[in-house]
């Protein structure tokens with residue numbers, strides 16, 4: 060056993076010292092992960108409108124607000140009936156935020172005057188905690204929609220009058236208001252009524268008024284309530300890197316397989332294998348050492364790539380133990396691939412060339428380039444034939460799909476079965492060629 | 495120490511080795527001398543159990559089978575191709591090949607130092623092999639074969655493509671190993687190497703052993719006579735009195751006693767009033783043995 064370890068360590072040392080192999084094993088997968096991660100990531104500035112879901116429980120009063128939100132350029136609005144559904148959409152990261160129009164909501168800017176400050180807000184905004192960058196912008200956009208309701212009232216004298224009368228009535232009822240404050244507000248109402256009567260509709264240039272209104276510094280406290288949302292990320296990718304890192308790991312495993320297959324052919328041709336075979340070592344030990352080295356290199360590569368993903372890009376590993384299991388099975392499968400490549404290829408060039416010709420299509424259909432979750436159905440069906448698919452599924456299962464061991468068993472056992480079959484083929488071909 | 499009996503090996507339709515038998519005495523040095531493609535390497539690989547013969551048997555150290563790992567630990571092989579790891583340093587290469595033979599600890603360190611000294615690479619021990627010259631790599635290749643103190647050392651053309659200096663170094667190394675009691679099997683197509691290093695020589699061609707004996711016996715049996723060759727200053731008027739054969743101005747005399755032949759030739763030429771510009775004596779050698787056995791020269 061000791062001799063197997065010595066030989067495996069020698070192979071790892073050779074790998075680490077060979078720049079070309081290191082590129083394919085580490086740098087290339089990392090570049091792929093970074094490139095596709097930022098390509099699909101959509102974290103760039105020019106993203107499309109922010110998806111926001113609206114729940115209107117005001118019984119019709121909120122319909123105009125919904126319309127104004129819809130016409131807001133930065134937002135993409137859809138509606139659901141139940142608050143729970145809206146909350147779930149945000150928790151699962153499918154919408155950036157929800158707007159909840161509560162019962163008792165009154166449209167129009169004057170809703171803020173004469174309200175009982177202790178009464179709960181009639182409008183709520185819940186933003187995905189992962190989107191802190193967009194929070195301010197969202198609040199701004201919703202506020203703007205709210206205020207442009209007020210502008211519409213200014214534009215319509217009869218609605219305006221009805222509003223000021225309503226406010227006067229509310230002020231009478233609002234006993235807890237300081238008398239000074241009440242006086243000031245009543246004066247404001249008088250002024251507004253006068254303005255309305257004298258000059259007709261106030262609304263000039265709508266867009267500028269909108270902008271003015273949202274910047275006018277009215278306190279929104281009590282009117283728009285910020286609701287806390289906790290993200291529930293189970294079973295879905297949190298970012299594009301969650302998807303690109305598992306596939307980059309499989310690319311790394313593939314790089315290891317190619318590197319070791321090449322090194323095996325090299326040893327055969329250069330005569331070092333002759334030396335190993337003249338040493339008092341069983342042939343099985345030589346094979347075992349290559350297999351072990353390939354497995355270890357695969358695990359090491361995975362660990363390095365993942366560490367980078369976790370530390371630098373926020374990739375989160377759901378279940379480390381299952382991940383270890385997935386990596387062992389995936390490395391075993393690619394070790395089998397390595398063995399078959401090494402017995403089929405006669406020269407180093409044939410092995411590395413052949414690995415590109417055979418493995419590239421398998422990588423393509425297996426999710427190495429196009430993520431499995433973004434595949435059209437026909438491609439997803441084809442992916443069953445690729446070891447890439449099973450390796451990626453197993454790793455994703457532990458990284459973000461949050462699968463249980465039972466759920467992961469199919470991909471894990473397919474990987475192990477492939478490993479056994481490929482190993483068998485490799486040994487059989489080797490025996491036949493060189494008894 | 496080593497017995498090969500009727501070894502046969504074909505690659506597809508190529509019969510590489512067609513019935514080779516010989517034995518190597520313990521402590522002696524044995525050469526397989528033959529041109530490219532004679533089947534030397536193939537024979538060697540069968541001897542060490544790396545290639546299974548189509549027919550015939552190999553016995554090592556009495557009646558042990560080279561397929562048995564225990565037997566193989568007695569053997570060191572210096573392959574024809576450079577069998578070292580380019581990305582490892584000289585010391586790491588030696589240490590690796592010693593470790594897989596089971597050496598460790600102090601013994602391992604000692605043998606690595608010994609190997610570096612044998613290869614003359616003490617000053618380059620931490621340099622990677624890829625940075626070495628061809629000759630240095632060859633020397634390391636040999637040291638790696640002997641690092642575990644094998645009783646039987648097989649060298650497959652260990653001096654291919656090296657400069658005279660490294661070649662000499664390799665000869666001296668092999669002579670030192672022989673002095674330590676190591677049995678040597680050496681393949682080459684340089685007859686001087688076989689003559690210098692080995693007690694007995696097997697001449698191989700086309701997968702067959704044509705003759706086996708000591709160098710002297712082979713030359714006596716197949717080398718023919720020495721040749722005295724004289725280049726005359728001018729063509730003689732008559733060839734009647736001259737010994738040997740004349741081609742243009744070149745006179746060739748075959749003889750077992752070159753010195754006596756030269757004396758008589760000198761007198762004859764003086765009498766005929768002929769002067770000479772060049773005199774050469776060719777002693778029979780293995781090259782001539784090969785030529786007389788195969789009708790071809792060792793190297794084309």
Ligand SMILES: Nc1ncnc2c1ncn2[C@@H]1O[C@H](COP(=O)(O)OP(=O)(O)OP(=O)(O)O)[C@@H](O)[C@H]1O
Pocket residue numbers: 505508509510528529530531532533534535536537574683
């Ligand atoms: N792996 C192989 N596959 C097919 N033919 C081979 C193989 N190895 C050797 N041969 C053939 O067997 C014959 C003997 O080859 P071998 O290498 O034993 O000769 P050699 O005496 O060592 O020659 P050299 O001095 O060139 O090393 C040659 O005709 C060669 O082409």
Ligand SMILES: [Mg+2]
Pocket residue numbers: 534535536574650651
């Ligand atoms: Mg050879």
